[in-house]
Amino acid sequence: MVALKKLLDSLGDEAASGGSIRKYATGNTTVDLYSVFGMVQCSPDLSYQQCSDCLVGVTGKLPQGKVGARVLTPSCQSRFETYRFVDPIAIPLSSPPPPPSNVTILPPPPLTRSGKTESSKRWIIVAASSASAIIVFCIMGFILIKWRKSPGGRPRIGAEVVDDGIGSEESLQFNLDIIKEATNNFSNDNKLGQGGFGPVFRGKLPGGQDIAVKRLLGSSGQGEMEFKNEVRLLAKLQHRNLVRLLGFCLEGVEKLLIYEFVPNASLDKFIFDPLKRALLDWDTRYKIIKGVARGLLYLHEDSRFRIIHRDLKASNVLLDTDMNPKVSDFGMARLFEYDQTQANTSRIMGTYGYMAPEYVVQGHFSPKSDVFSFGVLVLEILSGRQNLAPHSGEDSEILLSNAWTNWREGRIQDIIDPAVRSGYSANIVRCIHIGLLCVQENMTNRPTMASVVLMLNSQSVTLPVPTQPAFLMNMSSVIDDIPSSELDGTSRETKPDTPANNTGTFSINEASITEPFPR
Missing domain, CATH: 1.10.510.10 (Transferase(Phosphotransferase) domain 1)
Structure with a gap:
C-alpha cells in the first residue's frame, strides 16, 4: 500500500496549498494492477499547517488491506476507492467553487468610468457563496460531533476508524455511560446469568430497545483476545439462527458486548x-x-x-x-x-x-x-x-x-x-x-x-x-x-496430554474451561 500512501500524501499537500477558496484534491494511482482513486479535503478556513496536520491524522487511520475506506472529521476527510467516485472535470481543482443554485451570475456588463463597480458586485456574490459554504461545513461538523455523543455513542455512518485492533467494527461502539444507565449500573436485579467469561445483564436503551450486555471479567487471562474475536466475527455474521451483535464498549477496564435481547433465555x-x-x-x-x-x-x-x-x-x-x-x-x-x-x-x-x-x-x-x-x-x-x-x-x-x-x-x-x-x-x-x-x-x-x-x-x-x-x-x-x-466453573487452559496408547476411552487432561452443568 506504499503507492496509496504516496498518492494520499501528495493530495494532502495539494489540498493544504489550496488557498482560502478550496482545499480539495483528487487523483489516482495503480496498486497491484488495480486503479485506486483518492480524495482529500479540508475546511477552507484552515491554514496550510492545520489542513496538513488534519489530513495526516485521518489518512493514518484509514484501514489497510481494504478495497475502499473513508475517515471523516469536522475539519477534514480522506477517502480512497477502487472506482472513480468523483468527477475531476466537474470539480476542477484550479477554478473557484461553483456558486449555489440559488445565486445567479450575470454576464459581465460594460465597465463604468471607475471600472470597478460591477466587478465588485460579482466578487461580493462569490464571497457570500464561500462564506455560506463555510457555515454549512461548520454546521455539519457540529451535527457530526453531537451524533457521536448521541444515545448508543455510535459514530457517523460511513466513518471508519482503526483502534485497538477491532477495525471497521468501531462503528458499533457504545458509550459506557449509556450502557450503565441501560443496566442500572449493572444491578444484580438486571443480571440474567453468569457465563464462562463474565456475567450477562439485561438493559434498555434510551430509545426503548431491550439489550443483553455481556460484561467480560477483568481477571480472565484470555479476555481481550476473545472479546475482539467475538466482535470481529459477529459484526460480519447475519443469520436468523445466530444471536445478533448490536455493538460493544471498550472503555478503561470495561469490555462489554451488547446483543439483541432474547426473551426466553437459553435452551x-x-x-x-x-x-x-x-x-x-x-x-x-x-x-x-x-x-x-x-x-x-x-x-x-x-x-x-x-x-x-x-x-x-x-x-x-x-x-x-x-x-x-x-x-x-x-x-x-x-x-x-x-x-x-x-x-x-x-x-x-x-x-x-x-x-x-x-x-x-x-x-x-x-x-x-x-x-x-x-x-x-x-x-x-x-x-x-x-x-x-x-x-x-x-x-x-x-x-x-x-x-x-x-x-x-x-x-x-x-x-x-x-x-x-x-x-x-x-x-x-x-x-x-x-x-x-x-x-x-x-x-x-x-x-x-x-x-x-x-x-x-x-x-x-x-x-x-x-x-x-x-x-x-x-x-x-x-x-x-x-x-x-x-x-465449579474455574477457568483454565493447558497443553493436552496425549496418551501413549489411545484405546478410545475418555482421557481427562484438565484442559477444559467450562463446567458441564447449567449456569
Missing part, C-alpha cells in the same frame, strides 16, 4: 428443568434442532468466512419469543481459510461432554468437532437429560452410552423424554439416528452439517448405520476423574 433453562421441559412439545424441539443445524451450516459453509464455533451446547442456544433458536457465544470460535478443513491447538477450550474426542486428546479441531457437539445437543433435546448428568443413580451410564445401548437393543422409547414419548413418531426416531451419526468416534464417519440439514429436511434420504460413539463409560468414573475446579 438449558428449559430442557434440563423437570417442569419447564414439559413446555417443549415435539414440534418445538424439532424446530430448535433444525434451526441450530441451519446456524452451524451458515458458519461452516454459507457465510463469508468458515467458522468453527468450538463451544456449542444447550446454554449457548438462546430462544426468542417464538422459541426459534439462536446460537450464541463466539468467544472461542476460530476462523478458517475457505478451503481449510482442520487445525490443531495446544489450548483445549470447551465444555466437558460436548468436545469431540480428537479435540480433547490431540487438540485437533475441524467442522466435524462442531458436528460432534451438535449430535450431543440433539440427544439431549430428545432425552431431556445432560450428557454427563446421572440419570437414575450414581452408577448410571452417560447419555451417549445410554442412547447407544438402547438403540442397539431396540429400546428407542427409553431414549426419549417422557414428556414427548407418548405415541412418538418416526421423525423422533430419525433424529435419534442423526444424533448418533454425529457423535461417532471416527470423525471421518460423521456427516457434514450440509448433510445433516438435508437429512433433517428430507425423509427420502437414506441414513447410514451409525458406529459406536466416543466416550462410552460409566458416569461415576467421569465425575471422579474431572477435577473439582472444573465442576
Whole structure:
C-alpha cells in the first residue's frame, strides 16, 4: 500500500496549498494492477499547517488491506476507492467553487468610468457563496460531533476508524455511560446469568430497545483476545439462527458486548428443568434442532468466512419469543481459510461432554468437532437429560452410552423424554439416528452439517448405520476423574496430554474451561 500512501500524501499537500477558496484534491494511482482513486479535503478556513496536520491524522487511520475506506472529521476527510467516485472535470481543482443554485451570475456588463463597480458586485456574490459554504461545513461538523455523543455513542455512518485492533467494527461502539444507565449500573436485579467469561445483564436503551450486555471479567487471562474475536466475527455474521451483535464498549477496564435481547433465555433453562421441559412439545424441539443445524451450516459453509464455533451446547442456544433458536457465544470460535478443513491447538477450550474426542486428546479441531457437539445437543433435546448428568443413580451410564445401548437393543422409547414419548413418531426416531451419526468416534464417519440439514429436511434420504460413539463409560468414573475446579466453573487452559496408547476411552487432561452443568 506504499503507492496509496504516496498518492494520499501528495493530495494532502495539494489540498493544504489550496488557498482560502478550496482545499480539495483528487487523483489516482495503480496498486497491484488495480486503479485506486483518492480524495482529500479540508475546511477552507484552515491554514496550510492545520489542513496538513488534519489530513495526516485521518489518512493514518484509514484501514489497510481494504478495497475502499473513508475517515471523516469536522475539519477534514480522506477517502480512497477502487472506482472513480468523483468527477475531476466537474470539480476542477484550479477554478473557484461553483456558486449555489440559488445565486445567479450575470454576464459581465460594460465597465463604468471607475471600472470597478460591477466587478465588485460579482466578487461580493462569490464571497457570500464561500462564506455560506463555510457555515454549512461548520454546521455539519457540529451535527457530526453531537451524533457521536448521541444515545448508543455510535459514530457517523460511513466513518471508519482503526483502534485497538477491532477495525471497521468501531462503528458499533457504545458509550459506557449509556450502557450503565441501560443496566442500572449493572444491578444484580438486571443480571440474567453468569457465563464462562463474565456475567450477562439485561438493559434498555434510551430509545426503548431491550439489550443483553455481556460484561467480560477483568481477571480472565484470555479476555481481550476473545472479546475482539467475538466482535470481529459477529459484526460480519447475519443469520436468523445466530444471536445478533448490536455493538460493544471498550472503555478503561470495561469490555462489554451488547446483543439483541432474547426473551426466553437459553435452551438449558428449559430442557434440563423437570417442569419447564414439559413446555417443549415435539414440534418445538424439532424446530430448535433444525434451526441450530441451519446456524452451524451458515458458519461452516454459507457465510463469508468458515467458522468453527468450538463451544456449542444447550446454554449457548438462546430462544426468542417464538422459541426459534439462536446460537450464541463466539468467544472461542476460530476462523478458517475457505478451503481449510482442520487445525490443531495446544489450548483445549470447551465444555466437558460436548468436545469431540480428537479435540480433547490431540487438540485437533475441524467442522466435524462442531458436528460432534451438535449430535450431543440433539440427544439431549430428545432425552431431556445432560450428557454427563446421572440419570437414575450414581452408577448410571452417560447419555451417549445410554442412547447407544438402547438403540442397539431396540429400546428407542427409553431414549426419549417422557414428556414427548407418548405415541412418538418416526421423525423422533430419525433424529435419534442423526444424533448418533454425529457423535461417532471416527470423525471421518460423521456427516457434514450440509448433510445433516438435508437429512433433517428430507425423509427420502437414506441414513447410514451409525458406529459406536466416543466416550462410552460409566458416569461415576467421569465425575471422579474431572477435577473439582472444573465442576465449579474455574477457568483454565493447558497443553493436552496425549496418551501413549489411545484405546478410545475418555482421557481427562484438565484442559477444559467450562463446567458441564447449567449456569
